[in-house]
Amino acid sequence: MEKREDTRFYLVRGDVLPDAMKRTLEAKELIDRGQATSVWEAVQRVDLSRSAFYKYRDTVFPFHRVVKEKIVTLFFQLEDRSGTLSTLLTEVATFHCNVLTINQTIPLQGRANVTLSLNITGLTVEIDEMIAELRRLEFVDKVEVLGSGA
Template sequence: MSKEKDAQYYLVREDVLPDAMLKTMQAKALLDRGKAESVADAVQMVDLSRSAFYKYRDCIFPFHTMMKEKIISLFFHLDDRSGALSNLLAVVAQTGCNVLTIHQTIPLQGKANVTLSLNTQGMKSDMNELIRKLRQLEFVDKVELLGTGA
């Protein structure tokens, strides 16, 4: 079997990644945005060796790049107020996601749980931006990424 077929993938929080991996991501972003003309320029700008860049460049990717044409499930803990779910769905729609399923519990003690399954194929921003926008809604107490699928 090939090395890639045997590979396992993990979703890891940014704050636990080694510095070299984070700098590799920064260098890749500089190259993608045209802020660096070459790998040598990009690694110099982020203070990373070229060997470290080449070691990690094909092994680490922003979460949102792996999410195109995928389904994600998000869990929310919401205040029970008029229009909360509608406003939440409006933010989701503005990002270009397509809602596949909605599950909402009966509100108890002024709170309701909502789970959304979303198709991210048409997403206009990245996943971190979507979650940030959703967390900023005043009626949202909690947002969690439950899982992803094809």
């Protein structure tokens, strides 16, 4: 019987990835950004064996590298205060994202849920950096990626 290679893909939170995969991602980033001139230098800097790097380099990718459609839907839980949605949209605009849809629930118990679908073609940073910045807004309780697609 012929062995079939498993080519299914999964979206996995970074905190559950094995250490070797995380370090492989770090080494790849060092190389991509020109902060390491060789695989040897990159793996030394992140304390990873070359064999582990070569084992995982073609199988583990940051989320922003695999989003091909350039449309991302984000879920937010916001404090119910005057101007929060406006401030959130202004912040999203600073990253050069185009808002495609906005859905907001009626605030209950001082919180409102907002879902934004964004065209991220013009995104000026990595998507995970943008999400981290949005999480830092004082009125944002939660940010989650609901999906990506056309």
